[in-house]
Amino acid sequence: MEIGYINGEFVSLNEKVIPIDERGHQFGDGVYEVIRIYDGKPFMMEEHLERLINSAKAIRLPITESVDDFKSLIMKAVEKSELHNCNVYLQITRGIATRQHLFPNVPASISMTVREANPLSDEMRNTGVTAITHEDERWANCYIKSLNLLPNILAKQVAHEAGCFEAILVRDGYVTEGTSSNMFIVKNGAVYTTPLSKHILPGITRIAVKEIANPLQINFYEEHFTEDQLMSAEEIFMTSTTAEVLPIVRVNDKPIGHGVPGEVTKKLYEQFKRKVETL
Known part of the structure; x- marks a missing residue:
């Protein structure tokens, strides 16, 4: 089944989970990656995650998780979804805080979706x-x-x-x-x-x-x-x-x-x- 994840919790894709003050929602203040899973195996996941971390550094978005942490999270989500061929969208934003342009002192927000892949014909x-x-x-x-x-x-x-x-x-x-x-x-x-x-x-x-x-x-x-x-x-x-x-x-x-x-x-x-x- 297609599933979602946000800040430590797996959720239905139809569940309402994004707060009004989410900076990704308000400013587009975040970065993301798309990782393809073929027959249960990720394609070039290390390279994707390194690019994710480099993108976060470029916008001065602190991430405490390591590449291995993200690998574990992604594979846990894929296993939970029971989808063998899917696309994983991993998104990190500057967090949830009252709207203002300056960086807030709050934890980053991590969300993810696992959806069935629809290969081109x-x-x-x-x-x-x-x-x-x-x-x-x-x-x-x-x-x-x-x-x-x-x-x-x-x-x-x-x-x-x-x-x-x-x-x-x-x-x-x-x-x-x-x-x-x-x-x-x-x-x-x-x-x-x-x-x-x-x-x-x-x-x-x-x-x-x-x-x-x-x-x-x-x-x-x-x-x-x-x-x-x-x-x-x-x-x-x-x-x-x-x-x-x-x-x-x-x-x-x-x-x-x-x-x-x-x-x-x-x-x-x-x-x-x-x-x-x-x-």
């Missing part, structure tokens, strides 16, 4: 998805996985209303990432993705793709690329915890390459699946 993977480009209107510190996602939501909605799966964000003429994904292009058989900086999230599936490219003898480069280079790419694909490795075959209603998922993307996805199978 084989049809989507076999035919690829579509995207639009959109101005990157987010703040300057996108490397922090914060709760403040309004610009992402607005861009994603624009993409949806255009009949597309994702919006590819562009800042000063250069592609940064998607609204909820890292972005990659293929040129001369090599993979290119935006270098890590404050302007993009250090994706966990991005790490996995970088690792699996080498045994496939696919060159992997972290270099900036323009919107024009995006549109002239041989292939485009996106990565995220929930989408995994997903081909994009049309952008702004124009075909990318031959308008079908490319061979490099297919090879990377197959290798990604093998990595999951060895958990």
